[in-house]
Amino acid sequence: MTGVSTRGTGVLDSVAEAIGHTPLVRLNRVIDDIRATVYVKLEYLNPGGSVKDRAALGMLLAAEQAGELRPGGTVVEASSGNTGLGLAALAAARGYRTVVVVPDRVSAEKKALLRAHGAEVHETPGLRPVDHPEHLRSVALRLTAEIPGAWFAGQYDNPANPAAHKATTGPEIWDQTGGRVTHFVAGVGTGGTITGTGEYLKEASDGAVRVIGADPVTSVYGGGDGRIWYVEAVGHFLHPETAADEWPESYHPEVVDGIERIADAEAIRVLHRIAREEGLLLGGSSGTAIAAALRTARTLGPEDVVVVVAPDSGRAYLSKYYNDEWLGSLGFPLTTKVNGPTVGDVVGGLDRDADLAAVPSGATVAEARVLLGSGPALPVVLQRTASGPTVVAEILGSVSAETLAGAPAADPVGAHLGAPLPFTGTSEPLQQALIRLAGHTGPVVIAHEGRAVAVIAGLAESTEQEETQ
């Protein structure tokens, strides 16, 4: 007995055949006093590194069969990275060219991986309404129209996406648990995974399996206001200027029995624990899904079996969820214990749920001047109809007396933006923050768990004040 399973030792004809048949791994240490069994389905073991290989293959085969994609053709997709990666790998093996449109906030690692597979990567700025010409989907559709022989995969509305999970992910989980699975938990991006797998498991169990979605707190799927968040590739963002909010056709909400809403900080805390206590290095959306699975499992008994999907690996996010500089700058939990004071320790009197003193992006120059008064620069933030804490990523730039000098009073403030103010987070070690912001004079935004909670005159000044008190 070597203890090594025989998965993947077969001889395969192509990379496509290596997709699927991923293992379930039991969580043993992070479960604390949970009595139910929790298994994680390790989708990062797919050859393209994520659960999206399954949808990519399903969509590609359907397009070939329908004659929409022909030899020498080009595959186009709008993707937060993983679907693009799955398509790029499969397309490379079949002789197609691949063009992937990604939002600019996607991790640098994912963009590098796409290029490594020979894909052409187009970046689009984030925070655009769906019908905006710079929105991900609009750019992908324009490129599809321009490139001869191009086929748009369209994972959000392509029935082959959920169908791939109904044909593979669902049956695998049913077989692997010998039909004992009682709860299925997955994040919702396009909805393909939860819809296809959930439909299969419900049919196989005569409706007994409960299907639970894991969603970022502010995502619209779980009832949030659509404000942006930091865990990539799950949830549904709603730009305030969106005329009609349309959900993907790949998502069938009627399959879902309940949604657990998970804050970014909770997802990140779970990720760090899973890496250190279970030996699994997982991507951000796995943190969201496993946090939801653990919350669900806490309410269950010893006979219950929870299966949760871990869509990809932490290797694609070493610059984010496992990088203390990125985490600290946003006020998220760090991977390591801090020696010495943090920014949160020295910037006193913070109301961590306060609305930020800021200029909304819809203001005119005259209105911005009133808000500024004789004070220092203020952040300009994406205007929203609902109130609530500003996410750091919603900061579009800054305004000050200098940036507005000579600007016509009726101009939109957006036409006179300065660079965004630098930010530091409550969890960042003070020494690190002082070094990082050393070249900067003027106001600094303080972040706590991804939200901008205050603007202070300057970090060095605040620290000195604190020391003389």
Ligand code: PMP
């Ligand atoms: N997690 C990651 C890392 C993903 O790339 C995706 C796909 N966008 C999801 C979760 C969500 O999967 P689905 O699109 O099937 O809902």
